[in-house]
Amino acid sequence: MKLLAWLVIGAPLLGASAPPILGAQGKPLTVTGVRGVTFGAVFPGVPRVISRTDPANSGQFDIKGPNRSRVLLSFVLPLTMTGPAGAQLPLSFGSSDAGYSQSQAIGSQIGFDPKQPFTAALANNGRGSVFVGGTANPTANQRAGAYTATITLTVTVLP
């Protein structure tokens, strides 16, 4: 009996140091990039705005974690997209260009500023989604070609 009791203690200690870290309900925190932000065809000198509610072109991240837990959402946003021969295409993000949806529905978001950390709550099933839009601002003499950049979302489960 004594041996069994010590095994019960040892198992959680081992788990605490092995990834993935488990939450209070034993669910690991996962963040998945579902869809990129697609500005599509952009014309020199003509800004192109993608709304966070655009179901085809907005970016989307899905989050899974401990049920009902509070999470801190933080973006790393690019200032430009990089194109042919290193050409840069300026990007900007407005104060409501990101949105959080506990139900993971694009039509049911709470907007927030992607340039600032935002606290949200995961749903009863431990899920949530983050949507992001933005504006591409090509110059009048923007070099033609394909441009890309990376948007990173970091999610932290708050104690």
Add this chain to the structure above:
Amino acid sequence: MRNSKLSLAVLALVVFGASAVQAQTNSASITATASVQTPINVIGFQALNFNNVFPGVNKPVAATDLTNAGRFDVTGQVSTPVTLSFTLPATLSSGANTMPIDTYTGVHALNSAQTGGVAFNPVTGANPTLSGTGGLFVWIGARVVPATNQAQGVYTASVTMTVVY
């Protein structure tokens, strides 16, 4: 013995709970993409030329006159709509003398022979689509109305066309 087992079970829960409240962090990335289209280029290929004009005799140049109508050549992204707008002078000038222009006409086409050309009013502009090779040709005609006592001289003015996607 029973008491001892109970104590150990409580300890296990406390240790587990302590590890669960540690901050958990995870990240993911997505890509932002854009495809920048070919910039628009416009050149003034040919001047609008009224040639000899006589006092009191109106002189029109049709937009379909391939020799004398003004012509702009446009290049840009293939098969893409553009908007044409114009700055049109109301008069030609020769020093302090002026000569009125009372009408303007326009034609745009996908080739320099004006085949399949589309007439438009330069005052209100037009919204054509660039060709499959990204080209567009625009001709401007007009009519001058010289006075019966129009002073002799060479009269000029500038017509400007602006093209945007």
